Amino acid sequence: MMNCCGLITTQKEPVPLKSIEVQLEVRDHVATVVSTLNYENKEDKPLEAVFVFPLPGDAAVCHFSATIGQTQIVAEVKEKQQAREEYDDALSSGQQAFLLEESEQSPDIFSLSVGSLPPGESASIRLEYVIELAVQADDGLRFCLPAVLNPRYEPQERVGSGVQVTSVPASLVPYSLSFSARVSSPRPVSKVESSCSLDPLQYLNTEQTQATVKLAAGHKFDRDVELLIYYKDAHQPTAVVEAGQASAKPGTLMGDPVVMLSLYPEFPQSVMSSVASCGEFVLLLDRSGSMDCLTNDSEGQETRISSARDTLLLLLKSLPMGCYFNIYSFGDSYEHIFPKSVEYSEKTLEEALKKVEEMQADLGGTEILEPLKHIYSQPCIPNQPRQLFVFTDGEVCNTKEVINLVKKNSGSHRCFSFGIGEGSSSALINGLAKEGGGHAQFITGTDRMQPKVMQSLRFALQPAVEDISVTWDLPKGVSVTALSPPITTLFQGQRSLIYAQLTGQVGAAPSHSETPLVSLSGLKNINNSLLLSSVCRLTVHRLGARTLIRSLEMEETDDKGQHDEGVKKKVVELSVQSGVSSSFTSFIAVNKGNNEPIEGPLVRRDVPIACELEKFTRIMKFCSFEELFKSDLRARESGFNVPKQPHKDPLLQLVSLQKASGCWLLDPALAAALGKTSEEVEKPKPSAVSSLWATILALIWLHGFKMDTKEEWELLAMKAVSWLRLCYKEKNRLLFCTFDIAVYLKLLTNIKVESLDLKLDSNKRLTYFPMQCLRTQSEKSW
Template identity: 25%
Template sequence: MKIISLDPAQCLPQPDAGMGALRTERGNLPLESVDVAARISGLIAGVEVAEGFRNPFDVTLEATYVFPLPDRAAVTAFTMEADGRVVEGLLKERGQARADYDRALSEGRRAALAEEDRPDVFTITVGNILPGERVTVRLTLSQPLPYEDGAATFRFPLVVAPRYIPGSPLDGSPVGGGAAPDTDAVPDASRITPPVLLPGFPHPVRLSLRADVDPAGLELKEMASSLHLVQREGTTVELRPGERLDRDFILRLAFEASTALLLDGEGAFHLTVVPPAVEETRVPRDVVLLLDRSGSMTGWKMVAARRAAARIVDTLTSGDRFAVLTFDSVVEQAFEGLRPASDRNRFRAVEHLSRVDARGGTELLTPLHQAIALLTTSSAAEEQQAPGAAARGGPRDRVVVLVTDGQVGNEDQILEQAGGALSAMRVHVVGIDRAVNAGFLGRLAGLGAGRCELVESEDRLDAAMEQIHRRIGAPLVTDLSLKGLDLEPGTVSHLGSIFPGVPLTVSGRYRDAAPAQGTEAVTIHGLAGGRPWEQTVPGTVVRDPAIGAVWARAQLRALEDRYAMGEHDLEQEIVRTSTTYGVLCRFTAYVAVDTRQVADGAPEHRVIQPVEPPSGWELPAMPAAASGMMFTTMAAAAPQAPGGFAPEASALEGFGGSGAVRAAGPAPRSGGMPKLGFGKAVPPPTPIRHRLDAILPQLVAELERLRTVTTGRLEYLADLGSRLAAPASYLGGHDELSALARELEAAERPGADADALWARAVEVLTRLTGGAPEATERRPFWKRG
C-alpha cells in the first residue's frame, strides 16, 4: 500500500466507485463470492457455506477472511477445492493444525485453515493460491432455531461489525492482520478486527443465500424476511441478486411447536418442552437497567435503544425497585441507588433516558460491576419499601437488563470478572443492531437463565418489547431437573427456567445408545408458582446427525465459558470433546493440506479481506488533515501489497487501503484519542506533537518485520516509507520519522542503495522504539488472558 499526497482535483472518483476507491483493472479483493445454502427441517437447520477466493496478481498469495457464523452453529466439516481437486479438512488441536498449515506452505503446497475466534467469529486462511487461480472452501454446519411466541427464527450473520477494544497495547508482533492492536484486555484483538470498506465500495463480494424449508410435520403458517429483499417459490426463499454482506439475514417461520424428545440412536437427545398452561406469579423485583450509549449506537440504534429502555421502565410496578445506568467510557445514573418504581421515579428515569445520545467507547465491565453491587449490597436508601411490598413478603427477584449492540472485543474478560456474580441473578439482554454480536449477548443471558431478544430494526421493536416484558417477569417453572433416561453425568445443557411463550430446549447424552422405538421417555420436574410440576415426554428415534452436533456445540460453549471464567484446567477436556464429536471450537481448527507441491515455498504476499460497513452504522468523519489529501491506491505494478491490505501494511489508525477504513481500537490508558462513530479511537482533526507512545506498537512491529526482509528490499522499503509517512503526519510532522519516510519512498529510484537504506531504517526505528527490536515471547493467543 502506498500513501501519496494528491490534489483532490487530480483524483476525481469514477462515477461507479465508492468513496476513497480508485479503479484497478485487476480487481480489488481476494474474496469473490459467498454462497449459503440452508436446509431447515423443523427447528434445526443444516447449512453449507462456500467461499470463493481468486488471486488476481502475479505472485502466490495467502488470503485471510474474518467472518461470522451463527453462534450456536456446530461446524462439522471443511473442504478446500482447487485445480479440480477436493481436499478434506481434518479437525486437530489448534496449535497442531497451525503447525501443519505453516509447514505445508513452506513446502510450497496449497493449504487452508478454519479457526474459531469467538462463538460467532471465524477465520479462514488459504495459502499458496497461484496467480489467476480460484480456490473454494466449504464449511458444513448444523444449528438449532430459537422459537418464541409461535415463530422460529433462522438468523444467519453476514458481517463482523467493528468492536470496541479496551486495554493497553501489548508488546511484540500482533497475532493477526486486523486493524486493532492486541491489548491486555483483548489479547487477540488483531484477529477479530478486519479492515472496513468505505460505503459504496465498487464490485462487492457476490452473495447468494437460499433456504429450503421443510416443516417436518408442523403446520407452516408464514415465512417473512425482515432485512433483505427475497424471492419465494413454495417453501424456498432466496436472496435477490445485488445484496451486500452488511447485515444479518433473518427469516421467521410461523408454526406451532410441540413438546418432543428426539433420540439420535447414537447417545444424544434433544428435548423440547412447550410452556405449560399455569398461572404466572409476580414477586417483587430489584431491576438494574443498563443502556449502552457508545459511539457504535449512533443513529437508529440509539433511538430504538432509548425507546426500549423507556418501555422496560414502564413495565415496573409499585412493588419493584430499580436503577437506570447509561454508559460509554463513563457511567451515568438517573438517580443514586435502587429506588421504588413510583410514578415520580419512573418519570425521572425516562426523562434521563430521553437526553441520552451516542458517544465514546463501550466500557461494559464497569456498569456490570455497578449493577452487581446494587443488587448484592444494601443501604438505607435501597431498603425503602414501596407500599404493600412488605405485605407480599418473599425474596426479591434480582434482574439485570442490558440494552446494547454488544460490539466489544473483551468478551472473555467480561465473563471472567463478572460472570460468576451474574450467574446468581436473572440477566435479560436486548440486542439492537443489523449485525448484532449475538454470540456474546446470548452467553450473557445464558449465565443468568434469562432471555436474549434481538432487534434488527425499529419496525421489530414493539413486538420484541412485548416479548422482553414477559421475560422480565417471573418464569412459569423454575428449579428444573430431568429423570428417566440414563443420563451421562455432566452432559446435560443448562436447564434454566420456562418462560411464557418460549419452549424449553435441552440437549444431552444418555448411555443406552440404541433404544427401541417408544421405550424411552424423560420426565421433567420443576416448581410452578411454588407447587410441584412435572411432565413426561416419550422419546422418538430420529437418525439425524445434527442432534449430536447441536449437543456437542452447546457442551463446548458451556466449557469455553467456564474456561473464560477462570477454569483453565478444562483445556484438554474441551479439545477432547471437540475432536471426539467432530465439532470445531476455539481450541481446535480444521486444516486441509494438498499433497502436491504447487509453488517454490511460502506465499510471497498476504492479504486480509476487508469487510462491508454494517448497515445502519454511521461511519466516523474523516479527519480534516486527511480529507482531500490522503488517498490509498493499489499500484498495479506493485503487487508487494496486493489489494492494499497486507497485514504488514498496517496503516495509521482509522485508515486502510483501497477504500477501506481500519476501525482502530481505542487506547484510553495510553494516550486517549477522541472516540467517534464506531466507538473506536480515530486520529484527531489537528496534528498533535510529542505522542510517539501512541504509535510505538506500530513502529515496533515494522522494525521486527524489517529485520526479516531478505529479498526485494528496495520495493519493501518504498512501501515502508509510505506507511511511515502516515504516523509521521499524525505526530504533527515528526522530523526524524518524516525524513526517514521521504528517504525510503525514493528507494525505487535509479541508483538507490538497498543496504544503506535498510541499515538507516533499522537504525532510526531502533532509536525511536527505545532499542526494543526483539519480539517478546508470548504464548499462543488463544491461551493468553
C-alpha cells in the same frame, strides 16, 4: 482502542473471494448450514487470502474442506498452536494450505486463511456448521446469516489482542450470495418470513411438515439475512433421537445415540394473566459512539440512542408500583442514576426520566464488563428478584469474559438482552440471555425497539415454573448421561434444549410416537406428550458436544484469564473427537498431493466484510475513540451533519404524562397529547373527578387510536386500570356511578367491569360517552 480498519479497493488490490453459496437445512429447533466460498486468483503472483467473518455465536463448525480442480482436501481438527505451525510450515515450503480458527475472545468471529493460491487458480471452500435456533417472543425460530461485522471494541488492557477486520460499506462488497433453505419438523410449517425478499414457500408433502424457500433473485449481500420460521403447535415438546457414528467406538459420545429434548411450554391463561408487583429492575444502556448511528428505518432520522431513550420511557412507565429500579449507562466509563436501586415512586420516576432525557452517545468505547461487575457487587433486595435489561449494539471483543460473569451470577438474577443494529454480536446478545435465564431480542432493519422490549418485560413480570425435574423412561439396559446443565426453572417464552447420551441397546426410534421418552415433573397443566422422530445426520451429536465444550470453556480461569491445562486438554480431546470447533482448536488442511512447490513471493490479500456505511465513514477517518468523539463534539457544536430530531410520537407524549401510580392528570398537556384543546377535554367532565376523567380519556384514546401498537402500552394501561379499581375500592363508589365509569370501562377491550361489581341499567348513558370529546368531524365511526 478500536481496531483501525482500511478499505482494500478492487482497483489496487483485487479481492479473491468471488461468491458465497449457502444451503440451510432446518430440523425442528436446530439447523445445519453449508457455506461454499469460491476463490479465484486473477493476479500474477500466488496469494494468501485472509477472510475474517462472523458466524452465529452458538454455531458449532463441524466440517471444513477445500477443492482445487478435481482434488478435495478435508481439514482436520487440531490443537490451535499445532495447526498454526503446520500452516506456516506449509506456506514456507510452497504448499497450498487452509486454516480456519475461532477468535479466542468471541465465538462468533472466525478467520479463514487460504494460503499459496497460484496465479489463475480457483479454490472452493466448504464450511459446515450446526446451530440451535433461538425462539422469538412471537414463537418464531430465528436464523440469521451475518453479513455485517463491525469492528469490536477492545478494553484498553487488551489493545491489539483482537482479530483485524477489513471493512467496506455494504454496497461495495465485491462478492455475491445465493441462499436456499429446507425446513422439516414433526409438526407442520405454518410460514417463513424474512427481512429480505423471498421466493414463495414451497411445501414438499401434503402434511406440510417439509418445505423449501430461497432468496429472491437480485439479492445483494449488503445486510444480515434473517429468517423467521413458524410451526403449528409450537409449544408441544419434541424429542429427536440420533444414531451414533458407525466408525466411532461404542461408549464414546460420537459412538452412542444422542437425544435432544425440546421444551417450550405454553403456560395456562391463569398463570399468564398474573403479573408480578415486585422485582428489582436494573437497566444497562450502551452510550458508546456507535449508538449515535442512525437506525435502519429509512423513513426517519432517528438514532439508536434516541430510540433507546424512548424505549426506556415506555419501560419505566410500565413498571409496577412496589418494585425497585436503577439505570446504568456505559461507554469508556459507566454511570448510574442512583447509588443503589430505589423504590419506584413518582419522585424517583421523575428523577430518572430527567436523566434519561439527557443521555447521549457520548461515553466513548464499550466497556460493558465493569458496570456489570458493579451491578453484581450490589446486594440483592429481599423478595425483589433482580431483572437485568442490557441494551447494546454488541461490539466488544471480550465476549467470553462478559458472558462468564453473567453465568457466575445467574443464580441471583435474570438477564434480558437487546442487540441493536446490523452487526451486533450474536454471541454476546444470545450468551447474556442464555446464561442469565432471560430472553434475547435483535432490533435490525426497520424493526422498532419498543415492542420487543415490552415483550421481554412481560416475560420478566410473569411467574416461573420451578422445581422441574426430568425423569428418563428408558428400556431396560439403557442408561443416560446428561450433556446439558440441569434445568430447574422454566419461564414463559423460554425454550430449553436438553441433550443426553444413551448407552446400551437402543432400538430405532419410530418416525412419530405418543410414547413418553421422559417424564417431566413440575409442569402441571402443560402438554407433556412428545413428538418423537429420528435423524441420521450427526447434527444432534455435534450440538451436544458443543454444549459440553462451551460449559468447559466457561469454567474458572486464573488472574490472567488462562484456563487450567486439564480443562484445556478435555476441550481439545472433545473437539478432535467430535470434529467441532473450539477456542483451543483449529481446522487445518494442507494439499500434499502436489509435491511441486509454488514459485514466487506470497502476497497477502484481506477480503473485506460488510460494515454499516455511517460507521465505515468514521472508521476510515479515525483510529481511536478519543479522536472520534472530539470530532462528534465539534460537529454537534457547529450543527454539521446532526440528524434532525424526529417529531414526537403522540403515543410517547401521552405515556410521558402518566404518573407512577398509573393515572393521568387533567391539564393542558394531556389535552395537547390527545390532539384537543383544554376546553374540549374539560367540558364534559363530571365535577370533582378530574384525575379519573383524565385516566379514562387516556385509556379510551389508546384503545381507539393505538390498537396497532397495543403491545407497547398494554402494561401501562393495565396499571391505569388497576389504579381505577383501587380508587373504586378505597375512595367513593358513588363517584364512579355518577361518573358512569362502568359504561366507559365496558367499552374498553380486555377490561372486566364485573370485577368492579357495577351494574349497568338501560337508560341512555351512552349519550355522555367521553369518546365524543375525542372524535373529529371526519370520523364516521370508532
